[in-house]
Amino acid sequence: MIKGEKFFKPDRLPTIWCPGCGNGIVLHAALETLEEMNCSKKDVVCVSGIGCSSRSGTYTQFDQVHTLHGRAIPFATAIKLSRPDKKVIVFTGDGDASAIGGNHLIHAARRNVDITVIVFNNSIYGMTGGQVSPLTAQYKKGTTARFGNYENQFDLMRLVIGAGATYAARTGSYYFKHMKKYMNKAFTRKGFSLIEVITQCPVYYGRLNGISDPYKMMLQQKDILLTKEKYEALSEEDRSSRLMMGEFIEDNTQHSYIEKREQLLKKVRES
């Protein structure tokens, strides 16, 4: 049995994901991490929005809520508050998290609510056939940007740190060990954690942008995702097509939402 497989639901195969899609790698990393942490089926609740990556939870043995487009985070916030003993994991995509769900994302970060948000960033709306998202790089193509995307993109790391996230890390589907390391931290710690995983969508993003081989797309992550040292050594122009990877913040000094709520209840009891 593959590690993590005990949390998988094989009767739900085949997945909706296209051949070469990176989503399965990210889900695999999460399930493997949870098994290595000796989690049981009862310890975890998966919450997801709408989109290809948001189907992840439906392939697991955990209690799972497949919600509305962009709304996974308020669902997850309430589930964590109602069942603070559970690890609540949100599986979401770049459009789901940063466009339609952007407001919920920043407020969950602000609250430092004890959930882990895993953003599968494939730079495209895959399920609807390849439209650009707020995380699509400038000048890249989508079916709603045939001449190249002329909008600026969000830097998800800076966005959530600005909003108050106490853990934020970025890696890629190529970097399996990094994913697991960051997930292990996020699943263990208190407070709001976000992991952005750059992942390949060969069928829509790749085809539209001249690289439809998933293997090549994964290897390309080595050129796009750079460590802090390498990224900072680049010129301004070279940086525009690349992303810094690694852990951007890990602040365990802040009280989490659940901790603050316990403090409030104590105060009310004593008043």
Place this chain on the structure above:
Amino acid sequence: MSKQTEILQGAEACVRGALKAGIGFFAGYPITPSTEIAELFSTVLAREEEIFIQMEDEIASITAIIGASLAGKKSMTATSGPGFSLMQEGLGYAAMVEVPLVIVNVQRGGPSTGLPTKVAQGDVMQSRWGSHGDHPMIVLSPSSVQELYEMTIQAFNLSEKYRTPVVILTTETIVHMREKVEIDPQDNIRIINRLLPDLKPGDSYLSYGKFVDDVPVIGNIGDGLGTSVTGLIHMENGFQSADYEVADRLIRRIHRKIEKHTSELFEVEIINPNAEIMFISYGVASRTVKSLLYTDHPGIGLIRPKTLFPIDPIKIQDATKNAKKIIVSELNLGQYVYEMQRILPNKKVHLMEKIGGELIPPKEMLRRIEDIHD
């Protein structure tokens, strides 16, 4: 022990009713004229060690209470017109996934931002049909502070019993006025809790695999049974499907579980059933008709639906048999009147409307009765 009488504001009565019903989670967003309900819950739920959260908008409020309800908490939100519009997405999800939920819509003047501080009944059809797609909806309409208290308990009970969202469609006036409320200090009020799976070792479990009277027995999220829910059309295991028969069976069942109880769900108060002039009026608007009845107008009767949806046509048809003039009085340009015209095809059903944030004064009502001719 006799009942205990208190003077309560509508908002307070709503909160008291919710506590009686066993509320465990309230999420809301400030909006006039429903804000007092959230303010009161923020204090009282902290004392009860239950959960209050002010969300970033009304979409987050309704999705949060759905999440909490799925996790086993009796959950509620309160809002008004613009917020209710934002909540339609969540309402449809709750109907589809079969999540017990109570939504209080304190109606104000619309459309859009409209008249935030004034009374209206313009959200009647929205409360029934506001979310996309075929979905059932239970809508209650209190006409007094007492009824708001009782209906809040009833709304929780119905939502738990049928695993469905229940809308309390009230108004600015009812929520802000103070009235005498009789509260039963003893626990004589029946409280209904959702059924949960009772599994023995080795028993198999599917999220939508067991039904009692067409209502699924679903484990709470967090209990670790492997409960799986989705707003997509789903099979018994809670997994999505695009199969025609699965979709047809699911949508018909979620309607059937409510519709087959229409007769008991459709509560209606009837005064002077043989009157020649029969009013059909609900919520705060019905109080003007009642004021006429109290001041000796024997020719006037009132049919007052306490449940707006689902409607039992037979009750309305029976109560209007002898009426010579049927008048629907509501604070909008005509919404419930169309439902009444539909179920009374052989009668002329008139509309006596009022908009602009005012109730119809009794004298105006008497004058307008004279102006209505068949």
